[in-house]
Amino acid sequence: MENTIFFERATHSIGQGAFFSGSVRVEHERFRYIYDCGSNDPQPLRYEIARYLESEQNENALDALFVSHFHKDHVQGLNQLLAGMQVESVIIPYLSPFERILLITEKAVENCLNYDEIQFISDPVEWLASRGVNRVIFVTTGGDESPPPADGMRTANDPQDKRGIRFSLKDIEEIETPVPAGNGRTQPVVYFLPHTTPLNLINTNSRMMNWEFLTFIHPDLERIEKFKDALIQVFPQFEYQDGRSISIRLDLLLPVLRNNIERGKLAGVYRNAFENLNYTTLCLYSGPAFNEATECCHLNILNKYAVARRSSVNPQSFHGLGHLGEYHHGRVGWIATGDAPLAVAIRREEFLNHYKDRFPFCSTMTTPHHGSKHNFDTSLCERGIAYFVATAREGNQHHPDPGVRRSVQQSGALFFLVTEEPLTELQEHGLVYGAYR
Numbered sequence: 001m002e003n004t005i006f007f008e009r010a011t012h013s014i015g016q017g018a019f020f021s022g023s024v025r026v027e028h029e030r031f032r033y034i035y036d037c038g039s040n041d042p043q044p045l046r047y048e049i050a051r052y053l054e055s056e057q058n059e060n061a062l063d064a065l066f067v068s069h070f071h072k073d074h075v076q077g078l079n080q081l082l083a084g085m086q087v088e089s090v091i092i093p094y095l096s097p098f099e100r101i102l103l104i105t106e107k108a109v110e111n112c113l114n115y116d117e118i119q120f121i122s123d124p125v126e127w128l129a130s131r132g133v134n135r136v137i138f139v140t141t142g143g144d145e146s147p148p149p150a151d152g153m154r155t156a157n158d159p160q161d162k163r164g165i166r167f168s169l170k171d172i173e174e175i176e177t178p179v180p181a182g183n184g185r186t187q188p189v190v191y192f193l194p195h196t197t198p199l200n201l202i203n204t205n206s207r208m209m210n211w212e213f214l215t216f217i218h219p220d221l222e223r224i225e226k227f228k229d230a231l232i233q234v235f236p237q238f239e240y241q242d243g244r245s246i247s248i249r250l251d252l253l254l255p256v257l258r259n260n261i262e263r264g265k266l267a268g269v270y271r272n273a274f275e276n277l278n279y280t281t282l283c284l285y286s287g288p289a290f291n292e293a294t295e296c297c298h299l300n301i302l303n304k305y306a307v308a309r310r311s312s313v314n315p316q317s318f319h320g321l322g323h324l325g326e327y328h329h330g331r332v333g334w335i336a337t338g339d340a341p342l343a344v345a346i347r348r349e350e351f352l353n354h355y356k357d358r359f360p361f362c363s364t365m366t367t368p369h370h371g372s373k374h375n376f377d378t379s380l381c382e383r384g385i386a387y388f389v390a391t392a393r394e395g396n397q398h399h400p401d402p403g404v405r406r407s408v409q410q411s412g413a414l415f416f417l418v419t420e421e422p423l424t425e426l427q428e429h430g431l432v433y434g435a436y437r
Contacts, residue, residue: 002026002027002435003433003434003435003436004026004431004432004433004434004435005024005025005026005209005210005211005288005431005432005435006024006025006026006429006430006431007022007023007024007025007211007332007429007430007431007432008022008023008427008428008429009021009022009023009286009334009427009428009429010022010425010426010427010428011366011389011391011416011418011425011426011427012048012052012418012425013044013048013418013419013420013421013422013423013424013425014039014041014044014045014048014077014391014420015039015040015041015044015045015391015392015393015394015419015420016039016040016041016073016370016391016392016393016396016399017036017038017039017040017041017045017073017074017076017391018035018036018037018038018039018068018073018074018336018338018366018391019034019036019037019038019039019045019048019049019077019391020034020035020036020336020366021033021034021035021052022034022035022286022334024165024201024209024211025165026165026203026209026435029164029165029203029204030059030164030165031063031064031164031165031166031201032056032059032062032063032064033062033063033064033065033066033213033286034062034064034065034066034081035066035068035284035286035336036066036067036068036074036075036336036338037049037065037074037075037076037077037078037081038071038072038073038074038075038076038077038078039073039076039077040072040073040076040393041393041420042076043420044420045076045077046077046080049077049080049081049084050080050084052081053081053084053085056085059085061085061086061087061088062081062085062086062087062088063088063089063165063166063167064087064088064089064090064091064167064199064213065078065081065087065089065090065091066090066091066092066213066215066282066284066336067090067091067092067093067282068093068281068282068283068284068336068338068339069093069279069280069281069282069338069339070095070100070103070117070120070121070279071279071339072112072117074338074339075120078120079116079131082128082131082132082133083131086132086134087131087132087133087134088133088134088135088166089133089134089135089136089137089167090124090128090133090135090136090137091137091139091193091199091213091215091282092124092136092137092138092139092282093138093139093217093219093280093281093282094138094139094140094192094217094246094280095219095279095280096219096224096243096244097241097242097243097244097245097247097248097249098224098225098227098228098231098241098243099219099224099227099279099280100121100122100248101227101231101238101241101248101253102224102227102270103121103279104117104118104121104122104248104253104257105266105267105269105270106270108257108263108266108267109267109270109271113257118250118253118254118257121248122247122248122250122253123246123247123248123250124136124246125187125188125190125246125247126247128188129187129188133188134188134189135188135189135190135191136188136189136190136191137172137190137191137192137193137199138190138191138192138193138246139193139194139195139215139217139282140192140193140194140195140217141194141195141217141219142194142195142196164203164204165201165202165203165204165209166201166202167199167200167201167202168199168200168201168202168206168208169191171197172191172192172193172197173191173192174189174190174191190246193215195214195215195216195217195354196354198212198213198214198289199212199213199214199215200212200289203436207436208436208437209435209436209437210288210289210432210434210435210436210437211286211287211288211289211432212285212286212287212288212289213284213285213286214284214285214354214355214358215282215283215284215285216282216283216284216285216350216351216354216355217280217281217282217283218280218281218340218341218347218350218351219280220279220280227269228243230269230272231266231269234265234266234268234269235252235256235262235265235266237252238252240252279339281337281338281339281340281341281368282338283335283336283337283338283340283351284335284336285333285334285335285355285358285362286333286334286336287332287333287334287358287361287362288332288333288361288432289437297330297331297332297361297430297431297432297433298332298430298431299331299332299363299428299429299430300428300429300430301387301414301426301427301428302426302427302428302429303416303424303425303426303427330360330361331360331361331362331363331384331386332361332363332430332432333358333361333362333363333364334362334363334364334365334428335355335358335362335364335365335366335385336365336366337351337365337366337367337368337375338366338368338369339368339369339375340368340369340375341368341374341375342368342375342376342377342380343373343374343375343376343377348377348379348380352379352383359383359384359385360384362383362384362385363385363386363387363428364385364386364387364388364389364428365380365385365387365388365389366388366389366390366391367388367389367390367400367404367408369399370390370391370392370396370399370400371390371392371399371400371401371404371405371417372398372399372400372401372404373398373401373403373404376401376404376407378407378411381407381408381410381411381413382411385413386413386414387413387414387416388408388413388414388415388416389415389416389418389426390404390405390415390416390417390418391417391418391419392417392418392419393419393420394419394420394421400415400417405417
């Protein structure tokens, strides 16, 4: 079926965390992507990553890895994943150096900081380069907080492999060309992508496909600026940190972290005003770029646990996948929300406005922050979403919050809780007639 897109996606059973995978296929060409890869429950996470790597061992590379933010329960599995497969593109939110310093400070206060995390947060391009990533795309709002254009910035001339389904990069600005790094490896190509610009897919013949990825971020610029001012007041040396860089000056930060007295001062700055900051989170729409070429869409939902509950059968007796239902109304898109603070009115309004043209075609949404009531609002249930998904540890009393689950169910949507139990994994697959624009 040469004019049909076949898609698959899975919400993996990793407990308190986030690990979503998906693929888009037309004929013999396939594009694979992952959104987040982390959990506070390391054993199920390691198992699910190993299972994924084994299932994809005959493929050349992962085409895209989207990272919502830098918290452990969303990134802890990246080392295992990147060690097991080549990754073409990593898409991450652009964080100003001072937001990254704030994030490192939070981890230091909680005594859960290690040097690998410091390296990843302070210089993600170098960290990803050392793990073989070919391309790094920073997502920005396109506003004043974005890094300034580099000298010689030009339309992308990325030497990407022209075979197979890939991102169309012609409308994205490249800021760095591939040059050998110090250890002989190739430095990733770096881009800045305004979140108003979708990442469209094209095939081997550069034909535009009817599938897109649209990101969204929400930096809390006012609080980050206040942290910067408070930090510089206590540590004047941070005036020398470029506030619009893609990396942190570790020569300024590490001496503070290594000295107990200085580290205590840094913790004081954090505790005085900046606990519970809503860190920038990258949300993602993955789905058809609907237009006149789109004819019809179908979606199947597969979940053993839900089928077992409905039929009063022990879910342990299921050896195949349960078939929960088929959705035929053109809604096959998916929105992932990371830890987005959608209970905050201004953030929620920005989010809803950003995706207002995608909601009519969207079937599934993840509940932000594992279904926390502090990140959710009932207005999210008014967009026609059929399926809400939360990923959390079995027995957690607040993730998801009972009120969030109740709001979803009262709206007529289905609520899926995916835990560390393998039977709770949610799988979706379907097709879109009209593969090209």
